[in-house]
Amino acid sequence: MASLRRALFSTVPRILTSNRTSLAGPQSIHRLLYRSKQRGYLELDLILGKWVEDHIHSMDESGIKSLVHVLDLENPDLWKWLTGQEQPPEPVNSNPVFAAVREKVANNLDNHAAPETRATPGQAWVRGWDDFKKGRDGPIAGNQ
Incomplete structure (x- = not known):
């Protein structure tokens, strides 16, 4: 029983690596589509999934x-x-796929987002949010 288990588990890494290096078949295209659409970040799922x-x-x-x-x-x-x-x-930066996706994101930002809603390059996008105190940085009404 132990030798059977060892034999099965010793072939699993070879199967996985051989499938990973073979990128020509339709299964690999489906795998890449899945990886691009199921990343765990909704924004990346949508951007990468559609581009791929x-x-x-x-x-x-x-x-x-x-x-x-x-x-x-x-x-x-x-x-x-x-x-x-x-x-x-x-x-x-020199990866052609990354450059194409970044260009698409930049075009979408230019066409659909006001510059004041974007992060300053080199800084994270953090803006105060204040629904209760109605502070200077808070929304006028609702989720703005």
Whole structure:
């Protein structure tokens, strides 16, 4: 029984790594779509999921590898880099998939968000919120 268990568990890492390196099949496209839409940050789920859905079928092997590198990034860092709150490191900045997604985010921000609602580059977006005291930084009414 123990030898059977050991044999089964010794093959699992090889199966996982062999599937991970093979990016040509339709299952891998579905896996990449899933990874782009189920990150755990709703904003990234929507942005990356839609971008990957629109572009994955026209990507070549190097594009897929660039996408995998973006999908391997941590959510908080990726969000700050895409929204311009922090400058990304050079390897990320030179990634063509990251550059295309960042350009889409920048265009959306320019078209749909007032500049005063954005974070100053290099600083986190933190604004006082005061529903009860009606302070200077609080909303006029409701969730504004």
